[in-house]
Amino acid sequence: MASLLPSRVLLLVSLLLALPVGAAGARDTLPPADEVMAVLRRVEGARVRGTLRALDSEFEEQGRARPRDAMPRIYRAWLSFPADSCWNELKALSTLYPENPWTHLGMGLVYLRWGLLKEAAGPLATASRLSPGFAPALWAEGLLLQAEGKPVEAEARLRAALATLDAAQVRASLGLLLAQLPGREAEARAELTRAVEAWPEQPEALRRLAALAHAAKDTRAAATAGEKLVGLKPADREAHRAQADLWLAASEREKAAASLERYVELGGADPAPLALRARVYAELGRAADEEKALSRLVEVELKDPEPFLRLAELAEARSDAAATEAFLVKASERAPERSDIHVRRARLCVKQERWQDALVSYRAALAAPERKVAQAQAETDALVKRFRLPATPAKGPADKIYNRVSLGLVALYMERLKETPGLKGNLKMRVQVDESGRATQVSVLYDSLQDPLISGHAYFAFMDAEYPPGRDEPIFQYVFRPPK
Numbered sequence: 086m087a088s089l090l091p092s093r094v095l096l097l098v099s100l101l102l103a104l105p106v107g108a109a110g111a112r113d114t115l116p117p118a119d120e121v122m123a124v125l126r127r128v129e130g131a132r133v134r135g136t137l138r139a140l141d142s143e144f145e146e147q148g149r150a151r152p153r154d155a156m157p158r159i160y161r162a163w164l165s166f167p168a169d170s171c172w173n174e175l176k177a178l179s180t181l182y183p184e185n186p187w188t189h190l191g192m193g194l195v196y197l198r199w200g201l202l203k204e205a206a207g208p209l210a211t212a213s214r215l216s217p218g219f220a221p222a223l224w225a226e227g228l229l230l231q232a233e234g235k236p237v238e239a240e241a242r243l244r245a246a247l248a249t250l251d252a253a254q255v256r257a258s259l260g261l262l263l264a265q266l267p268g269r270e271a272e273a274r275a276e277l278t279r280a281v282e283a284w285p286e287q288p289e290a291l292r293r294l295a296a297l298a299h300a301a302k303d304t305r306a307a308a309t310a311g312e313k314l315v316g317l318k319p320a321d322r323e324a325h326r327a328q329a330d331l332w333l334a335a336s337e338r339e340k341a342a343a344s345l346e347r348y349v350e351l352g353g354a355d356p357a358p359l360a361l362r363a364r365v366y367a368e369l370g371r372a373a374d375e376e377k378a379l380s381r382l383v384e385v386e387l388k389d390p391e392p393f394l395r396l397a398e399l400a401e402a403r404s405d406a407a408a409t410e411a412f413l414v415k416a417s418e419r420a421p422e423r424s425d426i427h428v429r430r431a432r433l434c435v436k437q438e439r440w441q442d443a444l445v446s447y448r449a450a451l452a453a454p455e456r457k458v459a460q461a462q463a464e465t466d467a468l469v470k471r472f473r474l475p476a477t478p479a480k481g482p483a484d485k486i487y488n489r490v491s492l493g494l495v496a497l498y499m500e501r502l503k504e505t506p507g508l509k510g511n512l513k514m515r516v517q518v519d520e521s522g523r524a525t526q527v528s529v530l531y532d533s534l535q536d537p538l539i540s541g542h543a544y545f546a547f548m549d550a551e552y553p554p555g556r557d558e559p560i561f562q563y564v565f566r567p568p569k
Contacts, residue, residue: 122250125254172196213226227258325351345365363395394416413426413430472545473497474542513560522555
């Protein structure tokens with residue numbers, strides 16, 4: 086504190102020089118304590134809402150109108166509580182107006198906020214001496230006793246203050262004290278409820294009241310207190326996030342959704358509340374809003390496949406097959422080890438009679454180790470049977486593989502002719518083979534036959550075949566004509 090003394094002395098001198106002649110010796114006529122406490126509540130409310138500048142102008146005007154009155158100057162000093170400038174101004178004013186207890190009370194409260202308990206005792210004692218029975222001083226002494234770890238004495242002092250001054254500040258202090266004492270929660274709630282009803286602009290009291298109500302399973306009271314807290318700082322996105330939880334606990338989903346919407350509007354991007362917003366929309370049956378929420382969620386939650394799976398469900402519900410599959414693909418990219426996701430895509434392809442894509446997905450499902458689907462093997466076997474794929478893959482040089490695949494294609498073609506008489510055309514495919522002799526890609530170069538089962542048979546037969554080691558790109562061509 087020693088480093089602050091020169092600035093305080095300079096400020097004191099400047100204030101002395103600025104006062105009108107005779108002001109320093111004038112005796113104050115103190116306003117009623119409840120009136121001053123009401124003004125101080127206005128100051129604290131303006132601090133919470135960020136509107137101190139307007140009060141500063143108001144107090145400045147009062148000071149010009151009443152140059153010998155200490156109170157406008159004290160109020161202006163309180164605007165910067167608990168900064169050094171507040172203490173400095175109050176100290177200077179205590180010299181100019183030595184019989185005014187509010188300056189000493191203010192210095193004591195600043196010391197308390199700074200955690201300088203020993204230093205706080207002196208100014209508070211001076212305030213009590215200047216105005217015996219001064220209820221605001223009793224209030225401040227109660228706060229000091231609480232900070233010193235003397236809750237019994239603190240409670241007695243606060244109740245003594247309330248006996249003559251029913252101010253919201255005092256009642257809130259008592260409620261906060263009681264909230265820290267075992268078994269006194271109900272009393273604390275009662276005091277805090279009365280305090281915030283008289284003076285809602287108390288963030289600490291509202292937070293504690295909400296917590297007490299939540300602990301008592303009074304979810305509606307907790308949400309109501311939380312809503313008042315949010316109203317004090319409407320731009321605090323975390324407050325809206327917390328309020329959503331309170332509304333959900335009170336079964337107020339629409340209000341919870343509104344709180345989460347405001348959280349997002351204020352730039353909130355944590356995955357948990359974004360996921361919660363989507364879930365709330367789902368419970369409310371607001372599909373369009375849920376889809377928008379999920380679309381925002383997948384931008385920040387980069388690993389979980391569930392948002393994409395839910396997007397797929399919503400797209401399927403509105404009969405958008407392309408979007409459904411796109412979301413399933415995204416989900417499988419995030420969780421390639423989940424068999425159930427591949428099965429969902431495979432079944433979608435079956436509905437669209439895209440047999441080749443379906444079998445690719447079923448094969449991925451059988452290879453994936455997690456969340457196996459019991460019916461996947463049987464569904465895969467049914468597709469393999471539809472394609473008439475060989476039990477063992479072709480193996481050897483390109484011409485041998487060509488001949489082996491030809492046998493299966495001819496047999497399948499004869500079956501297809503029964504269903505589609507006159508079916509004919511050409512099929513030309515290229516296979517990319519890697520160094521190990523494994524096919525990595527099968528591409529259709531030409532297909533005038535346009536039969537998905539025949540082209541699919543060729544695709545899987547060439548994809549499964551075992552080629553000689555060494556990079557290669559063999560081309561296989563077949564001509565299909567009905568027998569004469």
